[in-house]
Amino acid sequence: MDEHAGDLGPVTRPEPDPGEPIVGRDAELARLSHAADPASADRVLMLVGDLGTGKSALLRHTMRRAEAGGARVLHAEGSESESDLAFAALHQLLRPVLAEADGLPDRQRAVLLDAFGMGPDTLRHSGTPEPMLIGVAVLSLLSAVSDDRSVLVVLDDAQWFDRASLSALSFAVRRLEGEPVTTLIGVRGGAPLPGFDRHVPALTLGPLDDASADRLLDLQPESPTGRVRARILDQAGGNPLALVELTRAVTAHDAATGMPPAGPLPLTDHLEQIFAARLNGLPPATTRALLLLAAMDSADSAIAVSAGLPNAEDETWLPAEQAALIRRAGRDVRFRHPLIRSAVYHAASLGAQREAHLALAEMLRDEPDRRAWHLAAASPGPAAAVSAELRRTADRARRRGGHAAAAKALQRAAELTPRREESARLLVEAAEAAVFTGDLPWVEELVAAARARTDDRALLVSAAVQAGRLAVLTGRHSTVFSRLTDLAEELATSQPAVALDLLAGATVVRFYSGEDAQRHRVQDLLRRLPEDAAHAGLRTWVRVVSDPFDDRAGSLRLLARSAADAEARPEQLTTVGILAWLLDETPQAVRAFDEAFDRWRLQGQLPEGLGGAVGWAYVERGRWDQAREACARTTAIGWAAGLDHAVACAATVDAIVLAYQGDAEAARARAEDALTLVDPLESRSVAVYARRALGAAAAAEGAYDTAYDRLRMVFTADGAPVHYHASYPALADLAAAAVRCGRREEARLIVERSARALGENASPRLRALISRARGLLADPEDAEPYFRAALADPALEHWPFERAQSLLDLAEWLRRRRRIAEARVPLAEALETFRRLGARPWIERARAESRAAGLAVTDSAPDALAELSPQQQQIIRLAARGLTNREIGEKLFLSPRTVGSHLYRSFPKLGITARSQLRDLIEGTLATAGRRE
Structure with missing residues (x-):
């Protein structure tokens, strides 16, 4: 396929000299x-x-x-x-x-x-x-x-x-x-x-400039002059192919296909006419071969051979080559431009086109998918047998992961089946396959086509559920929420189970959008639906996702039932994990996600609704490498399916880990990526997570004014949370930044408003964060009880980074009160945790505070590890567990060579020379780090 006129030589020399200059x-x-x-x-x-x-x-x-x-x-x-x-x-x-x-x-x-x-x-x-x-x-x-x-x-x-x-x-x-x-x-x-x-x-x-266009015309075998040249330059508009082909047409003195008598024709139509004119006078065998090549439309020479076309050396092709319609190179026979293929195909009658497709179908019996499409192209109307062939093509495509190909085959099968109900069923099936492409307009087009062909209520509901499944994962939150809840309301009496399923999807949209009016709509619809033991799990999902802090005790009882159900139905583990994460039962969430990974490796073609919960749970639990692995997977699937919102969710998790690890520049880039992928007003959850990451990145650099400004945006002007779940964990970090930039009173009002709003429904984790915030904002003589409260519950060890921050805050307060001996214990524990996590900025803070407290702080291997980039740290830890470069590459979606390159660059920084030393470096030194401090 040729697109550059400078590469189209004279008719007698169609294959250009490789050294021929390309003009302009x-x-x-x-x-x-x-x-x-x-x-x-x-x-x-x-x-x-x-x-x-x-x-x-x-x-x-x-x-x-x-x-x-x-x-x-x-x-x-x-x-x-x-x-x-x-x-x-x-x-x-x-x-x-x-x-x-x-x-x-x-x-x-x-x-x-x-x-x-x-x-x-x-x-x-x-x-x-x-x-x-x-x-x-x-x-x-x-x-x-x-x-x-x-x-x-x-x-x-x-x-x-x-x-x-x-x-x-x-x-x-x-x-x-x-x-x-x-x-x-x-x-x-x-x-x-x-x-x-x-x-x-x-x-x-872009178009060639005037000088280059003139030069290209000068290089033609018979360069046009005068008014003809001016008209060619004007009509071609700097398009190289048009310049050459219009010149050839004029040179041939073909009035029918040369310059139009008055005014320009559309360029592509005109060029197709020019190319079609070259078919005149070609031998019938050449014309037939060209039509077969055009109908086949494959750039793969191996397919052309299997289709029975003349091989590239066959003399059948010579007249077409001399007419500059094709070019031959080795085994390949190619049209010189896509427009030539189009011209050849459309110059043939409809009957000739069908005959060509039928001939190719016969030749390609060993290529069943190609054969099916040629049979479809040869079918002027309904054809049940061809429709069945396309359905088999779709089945093969789905088994290989080709969901777009499957959906297209089913869509064409629906057009060819003679029965309207069968056509509608196939269109719904096509929509189910198209869901996995992430192309929501296409899914909606297929659903609309199915709706036009049937009154079957069950089928239409199935189609709507399929569209809703994908719509939930997009960023069109307001539109999608209204569509799902309206349909749920319509079906509440006749099909309550389907209505509940739709409401469950709408609840995910509610979480992403954070729009409070949507909570009232969800709760109103849930009250209208009859309670059914068989669907208790979905009701739990709707209730907890829409408002996890409404009757937390009751929600925990519902979570226990869902967890018990998952023992019999392990496919529900991810759901249990998400619910547990929403309720700040992070240890239970991580256990559920671990088991889900072990059982299925999360092989779904699309991210789960609220799939970002996996990454956030691992972050909170201190398993940052696994959080980034989960993000890499979600990002890969999201990019492939065109689901920007899923990619944005993963980017925010990645950003917060990078910020905690001290790579502020990378953290900012990932957070900004997330904000550009969504509308922050439509997706409050992503906006809040991204701004929390930006605040953490600024704090890591000691830019506390900036950190406060970013974290202040997580709350409204009057101090309410921007998002009903994502905003609250930022309270302690907001307070820490406020103290360092003189915004103590404003922050205190926000913290107290949140504490009142949560009341008895605050989780132990949130109560600890509020206590830490109060300790930071309190007058120095009043702070100790708050710091002690933030550390009182042993369960808080399940949030190691947050606990270590509280330990460091307490130690700093104790040292400033000259209670240095008391400060050393929390300092040592905080430093050990920061080292284990690789939280470089907090390691440095804790080391500085330890020196001020008179502790003998020595450099150690974990500090050397902290000098690596976050990705290098990930790779080092996986290699220390005995994984090969290929296994690490599969986990992190990197090539084995990239993994090896990171290891090669990391070893000198770690002071080691062999992979076998990694396990001792990571595990042995960490085990003794606390005792040395």
Whole structure:
């Protein structure tokens, strides 16, 4: 597929000389060449342009230069028809290196081959693969391929890549930092590219300037002059392809397809006419081969061979090559531009088009998915047998994780089935598959189409539930909440179980939005629904999620029942974990999440509703590495499905951990990422979490005025919480910042208002945080009882960072009261906890306070560990547990080489030379750190 006119030679020389200059694109070529250089910091670059601006030619030029420089080039071109075939583009890209997949871990190799339909039958029929494992396999394979030389990955016409391939590639490409792998992506301007839309630098190809356009015309075999030249320049508008093709049309003196007699035609229509004119006079065999190639629309030469088209050396192609319709290179026969394919296809009659698709279907009996789509293209009306073929295609796509491909096949099957009720059922099934793509408008389109075909109440309700399931995960909180609650109200009498299910989804939206009016709406609807023992768990969910601090004692009893139910139904463990986290029963939440991970590895294709609870529970419990692992997973799934809100939730958890670990710059970047992904007024929960992280980052740097300003935004102007659950844990940090920047009285009013609002429903954890805040804000002679209260309950050890902060506050207060001997015990305990967590800023504070208290503080290995970046610390701890680089890579979604690079850079900082020393370093020194202090 050719897009650069400078790469379209004269009719008698269709394949350009590799050294032929590309006109007017010197800056773009330089940028691409720089990106393709292994020494460049650019690891991915998107080349964006309209039809005919030269994307393909520039990419091919860069590929030739990279190959000449010794790089390995992997190349795939998208094709419109294959966008419906799961993993077709990925297979095309990786086919040359699939032999090297033998070196991958067994699970990765199996899931990759299975995605391409090459795995054992047992794998192909064992259900949907783990969502991110295919991406990990692609990452590992590209890393392995780059072991001996740099790799250039070129994805051309990526707007036509199938969604499954885009998900796997975007996952891998974002994690190739530090690898000698560069990715260049050619994409049509204005076409969104799932997974690559954010944070990918783009190089946009605009029109050629006047001087370059003139030069390109001068390079043509018969350069136009005078008024003809002026009209060509005017109509082409700087589009290189148009400049060359209009010149060719005029040169051929073809009045029917040359310059229009008056006024310009739409450029693409005009160019299609120009290309179609070249079909005149071609031999019938050539015309038929061109139509088959156009109907097939595959950029994969292996598929062309299997479809029975003449091979590239066959003389059948020569007339088309001489007419500059195709180009031949090795085994490949390609149209020189997508418009040529379109012109060839649409120049044929409808009957000829159908015959071509039927012929391809017959040739592709060993390619059942492609065969099904060709049969569908050949069907002018309903065709039950073809509809059944497409349903089987959808089943195969789903088993390989190709949900978009499955939904498209089901949608087309619905169009072809002769029965309206069956059509509606297939559309609902398509919506169920499309949910996993994250494309809510498409899901809603499918649901609307189903609604137009049936009056079946159960089917329509099922469709609405599917749309609601996805809608809950988006950021359209006000709209989604109204839609779900209105439908729940409508179904409350006739189908109360479905209404309760919809209300449960609406309650998640209520949590994200934090809108208080929604709580009243939820509670009103819940009262209207009959109580049913079979659905007690859902009622508990609605009640606790909508307001965890309303009758906490009663909610704890409901939690106990839900936990008992989960013993018989372990799929409910995640639900129990979320409810426990909301009620500040963090130890129980973490146990439930641990068991859920052990049982299923959380293999769902979408984040759970309130999935951020997993990360926050691990943060509160002091298991920060696992919190970041959970965030990495949610981020990967969220990006792949286009669910910005899920990505934002994960980013806030990541940000708070980074802030606690002292990487303030990275913490700010992640928090700002979260705020740009959502509307803070629509998603108060994300806004509050992000601002808590920004406050923690500022406090870590000692910028207490900034910290206070950020944390003050977690409460309204009159001191009420912005979010009914997320704001309260910030009270103690707000007080700590207020004391250091002279805002004590304002903070005291906020703390006391929150204490009154919570009353007896405050959890032991929140009571401890309020006590700590009161101690910080109190007059010095009145502070001790509050600090003691913040530490009184032994259960508070389950929140180690918060407890260590309280211990440090008490120790500082004691030392300032000259009770130095008493200060040493809480100081030593706080320092040990901060060391274990890797909370670098708090380690330094505790060390300084310890010296002031006369303690002999010595450097130790854990302090050396604290000098590493948070990601390096994660990798070191996993390596100390005995995990290999590949196993660490699977957990953190990194390539094995990236893991190895982090380890290599970390060892000198830790003063060790071998991996075998890590366990002693991490465990042994931590065990003795407290005694030394």
